[in-house]
Amino acid sequence: MDSASLAFAQASPDSGIVQVQGDDAAAPRNFNIPAQPLGAALNAFGRQSGLQVTLSAATSRGLTSNAVNGSFTPEQALALMLRNTGVTFRVTADRTAVIGTTSSSAAEVYVPGATQLDPLVISGGRNAISGSGYQGTPDWVYQAPAAVSVISREAIESSPTRNARDLLDNVAGVYANRSEAQNPGISVNIRGLQDQDRIANMIDGARQSFQRSAHGATQRTYVDTAFIRAVDIEKSTTSGVGSAGALGGSVNYRTLLAEDLIAPGKQYGGQVNLTTGTNQFNFDGSTAAAVRLSERFSVLGGISYKNIGAYDIGKNGTINSAATYAGDVLLFSGQEVRSSILKAEGQVTEDVKVTLGWVRNDSRFNTGNYDFVLSNGNLVKATEGVVNNTYTSALDWKTDSELIDLRARFYYNNLRNNKVEQGSVLSTGPSNYVMGTLGGSVENTSSFETALGSLALNYGMEAFNDDGKTVLTRGFVAADGTDYSNTLSGGTPSGKRDIVSGFSNAKYTPTDWLTISGGLRYDWYHAVGSAVVYGSPTQDIIGYTPGTPPTCLPSPPFPPGICFPGTDPKPILGPVYTPRYDTHVDKSGGALLPSVTIAVKPFEWLQPFVKYSKSYRPPTIMESFLNGGHDSVSISGYAPNPALRPERGETYELGANVSSNGILTERDTFRFKAVGFYREITDYISLGKIRYAQSNVPSYTSYVNLDGITRMKGIEVEVNYDARFLYIGGTITRIDTEFADSFTSPAGRSMPINSGQGAAIIFEQPKLRVTLDAGVRMFDEKLTLGGRVTDVSKTEPALGSLRTGYEMAGYRVYDIYGSYAFDPMTKLRFAVTNLTDVAYAPAVGANFYAAPGRTATVSLNYKF
Incomplete structure (x- = not known):
């Protein structure tokens, strides 16, 4: 359908803009929308197209839409539905439909006396990857009554990173843990919760459950920025897919689709990205391409390579430990990463779409330091390799009936971590860690129009199985012939865990200004495996x-x-000598988890909301089967706790969204989201000392449940104003955490966690972080120049016998960046991070792992 056939009557020039964004904007969908009042018709259009629609109720009053039945793109369906209503638009090359343009295009017809409407904005739903918010955040974030954030594709391309975890530094309420800074795996901390699946980490919805014990973070996700189209962050649990077994939210790294590479009207497309820079930012390059083999079938593929050397830390300031540095160079802070992606998308029938995907990440790196305890000051080095393969499949079935909008997902993730020690007494230790996760989900949404308002029901289930296995390259056999291999592999033990969750959620909209959602889910888990308890x-x-x-x-x-x-x-x-014996762990349990959200819209631009939710996290494989010893200092340090209970959380949230256009100029936008939260956690799991009845040994270190309630409260703000020729935005994160500080041993004794009886460290976020980002666009927006400042208060962990190594001073970091678009297909970018060359340790990390010093990068992006 050409632009002429999309234009109908309109009131007058310059009445507004319709923006059509997101993956579903160009794909045909089945529509069944009867003639009805315009407001109700647009609600139905939003549900059936997968897009979100905002329209003032006052301006739509008295207008009736046209019936739309059949298979159309969203633009075609909208044009048919709005015929003769007074709304007209034309589709431009960048897929923006303009209402009331002053252009003299013959496609536009001006009809005196037609009703003038306020601006109508149609933005991509949760599939959108860019928008008007902070650093290009899509608009649906500021329309969702929930604590959600998105790292947009715009932000990813504009900020070259040594590691994907650097993307998280500007998200309100979120940090990337860097206590294992030499390891490129990503450990996410949301509102003070991290590790052990407290935060569900996913790649295209596939769970990333890998854990490996260490002094720092345990959970790691391996993914490269080359093929990430957006990162979706949920800061509390929901009643839908993605929250099973999680305590405090989720992070989903969504990868590229064919629509991201193929321009409208073309059969193929692709992009090439090349980056190099100073401070050992040697090379980061990728290419990806997609082709439509037919109207119904497309394929996508891409490869990337990154080579980053060990970097210099900043010159202005001091860092605590010399054991991790050679001069000003952070030991083993380099990495070599090869990634690839392959996807196939097929519209099997008018109603059914199938997507198959494979993402591979191959990371090579070293870890280590000068060891003055076990190795007499020698340099200890571990050569490590991680290969992470994520296989996904998806089926989307959307019929003419509003009763069926079904989505099914099936996936398998396999992560293998090989490690070889050099120059260490641990050279006989664990060398191969494997975690395989098989899972899937199915959900359906049924929508109804009733005399009392609109009702949508979402229901389904998700399940996954974690299968962890740790093996040794060589066994550890003592001189007397005793096999102590498990003492070195039990910190990352083998075992299996199943999680199954069923859920339902009802969303009721009795009026245009009120939405009530209530959900209920039931989570069940089963952990089974064996562990070895050694005497001493x-x-x-x-x-x-x-x-x-x-x-x-x-x-x-x-x-x-x-x-x-x-x-x-x-x-x-x-x-x-207490004899060795085997112990079998076979535990299961479940919990019923309600949630409720109430959102109101007293004005078109304002949406306050409140939310309450319960969450439940069963013990992971590591927590369930921990055994063995600490390195080779002790062969009997750890044992499983048969009385370990799951963690339970209750979260209260109060927030508000603000979305407004045309405040000072015709093209400016203002986006604002603020969420305050209060969370209580019972049975928080940490490390503590327990005594086994079968053993004469005084005690073992095991995972235990803390007594009392752990409390977290704070506020998160994200705001952005964009007038096109200039923009300014930022985030504020404020949090206070109060961990329970004791536990009860199986013998009934109350043990304080900070008297050497507890965890090495429990990570806490600093109380305050503020980011500010501003810039200008010049020469018809071809040139962009911007700067960013990040101010972080000091980090003071309250718990843990080794917490002094994780106390960090506050810091302030300045970055500048810019880009120049030679044409719509070619863009040159530059950035200078840590402009003032500050020596600092990033928050939620270790004070002996400093961030890179001043680094300049230049990038070229070419699309074809």
């Missing part, structure tokens, strides 16, 4: 010296009754 030599009573009886002086010659006391038997101490 200890001093115990192995016998007694004989005592002496009382002695009395003979009578006569002495008077009778003169006696001297004897001596008691004395214990003899000696070594006692």
Whole structure:
């Protein structure tokens, strides 16, 4: 359908803009919208197209739409539905439909007396990857009554990163843990929660459950920025897909689709990205292309390569430990990453779409330091390789009936981490860690129009299985022939865990200004496996010296009754060896988890909302089967806790969205989201000392449940104003955390967590972080120049016997960036990070792992 056939009557020039964005904007969909009041018709259009529609109720009053039945693109369906209503638009090359343009195009017809409407904005739903918000955040974020954030494709392309975790630094309420800074895996901290699946990490919806024990973070996701189209972040659990087994939210790394590479009207398309820079930012390059083999079938493929060397830290400031540096260079901070992607998308029938995908990440890196404890100051180095394969499949079935909008997902993720130690007493230790996760989900949405308002029901289930296995390249056999291999592999133990979740959610919209959502989910888990409990030599009573009886002086010659006391038997101490024994763990449980959200819209631009939700996190494989020892210092340090319980959370949220256009100029936009939260967690899991009844050894370190309630509260703000020729935005994160500080041992004793009986460290976010980003666009927006400042308060962990290594001073970092578009297909970008060359350790990390010093990069992006 050409632009002429999309234009109908309109009131007058310059009445507004319709923006059509997102993956579904060009794809045909089945529409079944009867003639009805315009407001209701646009609601139905939003549901059936997968897009979100905003229109003032006052301006739509009294207008009736046309019926739309059949298969159309959203633009075609909208044009048919709005015929003769007074709304007209034409589709431009960048897929923007303009209402009331002053152009003299013959496609536009001006009809005197037609009704003038306020601007109508149609923006992509959750599939959209860019918009008017902070750093290009799509508009649906500011229309969703929830604590959600999106890292847009615009932000990804504008900020070359050494590692994908750098993308998280500007998201309100979110940090990337860098306590294992030499490891490129991503450990996400949301509102003070991280590791052990407290935050569900996904690639295209496929769970990333890999955990490996260490002094720092345990959970890691391996993904490269080359093929990420957007990162969706949910900061509390929901009643839908993605929240099973999670305590405090989710992060989903969504990868490219064919629509991202193929321009409208073309059969193929692609892009090439090349980046290089200073401070060992050697090379980061990728290429991806897609082709439509027919109207119904497309394929996409891409490869990338990144080579980053060990970087210099900043010159202005000091860092605590010299053990991790060679001069000003952070030891082993380089990485070499090869990634690839392959996808196929097919519109099997008018109603059914199938997508198959494969994403591979191959990361090579080193870890280590100068070890003054075990290796007498020698350099300890571990050569590591991680290969992460994520296989996904998706089926989307949308019929003419509003009762069926079904989505099914099936996936398998396999991560293999190989490690070889050099120069360490641990060279016989674990060398191969594997985590395989098989899972899937199915959900359906049924929509109804009732006399009392609109009702949408979403219901379904999701399930996944984690299968972890740790093996040794060589066993660890002592001189006496005892096999102690499990003492070195038990920190990242083998085992299996199943999680199954069923859910339902009802969304009721009785009026244009009120939405009520209520959900209920049931999570169930089953963990099964074996662990080895080792004994250890200890001093115990192995016998007694004989005592002496009382002695009395003979009578006569002495008077009778003169006696001297004897001596008691004395214990003899000696070594006692507790025998090794196997213990079997087989635990299951479940919980019913309600949630409710109420959102109101007193004005078209304002949406306050409140939300309450419960969450439930079962123990992971690591927590369930922990055993063995700490390196080779002890062979019996750890054992599983048979009494370990799942964590439970309750979260209260109060927030507001603001979306407004045309405030000071005809083209400006203002987006604002603020969310305050309060969370209580019972049975928070940490490390503590317990005694086994079968053993004479005093105690083992095990995962335990903290007594009392752990509380987290804070506020997150995200705001952006964009007038095209200039923009300014930023985020504020404020949080206060109060962890429970004791636990009850199986013997019934209350043990303080900070007396050497507890965790090495429990990570906390700093109380305050503020980011500010501003810039200008010049020369018809071909040139963009911007700057960013990030201010972070000091980090002070409250718990953990080793917390002094994780206390970081506050810092302020300045970055500048810019881009120049030679044409719509070619863009040159530059950036300078840490402009003032500050030496600092990033928050939620370790104070002996500093961030890179001043680094300049230049990037070229070419689309074809």
